[in-house]
Amino acid sequence: MAEENKEKQETLSRRRFLRNTGFTVGGLAVGGILGSLVPRGKDDNKNNPPAPQDQDFNQALMYFTPEQFRITEAATERIFPEDDNGPGAKALGVAYFIDHQLAGDWGFNARDYMQSPFFPGEKVQGYQGRLKRRDIFDIGLRELQNYSNTVGKKNFEELSGDEQDKILKDFEEDKVNLTTLSPSGFFQLLRSATLEGVYSDPLYGGNKNMDGWKMRNYPGSQMAYAEIIEKDFQKIKPQSLQSHMKH
Structure with missing residues (x-):
């Protein structure tokens, strides 16, 4: 048990170190996006509440001032x-x-x-x-x-x-x-x-x-209509390409 606790403490220490200093890639310390890829332990989120689930990261400026x-x-x-x-x-x-x-x-x-x-x-x-x-x-x-x-x-x-x-x-x-x-x-x-x-x-x-x-009442990017093609007209819940990419 003592050894397991020691390993967990060492793992958390390494995570904190990597997150705070950034990864070292080819001698260059890189933080930002790469640094955020390091998994966080439960104790790391006390002062960093998770982002809202409905936050749309697609709504960010790429060209306009x-x-x-x-x-x-x-x-x-x-x-x-x-x-x-x-x-x-x-x-x-x-x-x-x-x-x-x-x-x-x-x-x-x-x-x-x-x-x-x-x-x-x-x-x-x-x-x-x-x-x-x-x-x-x-x-x-x-x-x-x-x-x-x-x-x-x-x-x-x-x-x-x-x-x-x-x-x-x-x-x-x-x-x-x-x-x-x-x-x-x-x-x-x-x-x-x-x-x-x-x-x-x-x-x-x-x-x-x-x-x-x-x-x-446009159905969007449906993959197929095979299940309803021979049935009477139906109103279909629209579907985005994003939903297909998740599967």
């Missing part, structure tokens, strides 16, 4: 507002979806041909410029804020809903004089990204709790 996020959250809420049918873009986490997309290939236009020469395209051709989507959002959000301060004397997120609608409408109708990009082009990109965030799989940051799907 806090100001850009606030503008985007306010603008997307006006494009897809909360009403009697269900939550709006803010509650659905749409701004996080856009942030995550801009941080990845979509934001870099990784799958688009982006070489010159650049000519103004027809409306049916879509975007034909040299700016990447993340550049368009950077400029568009800055100009949206500048225009709000010029017209409404306040930041966009501080304006009333009607005032925000008027600002967005001016962008949509190209009533804002910009030399860097098309105001309507930015608005259309923002609107499309908003709708994608409302109805995308929650795995990508939006459609929180699958509420976007629930409003449409």
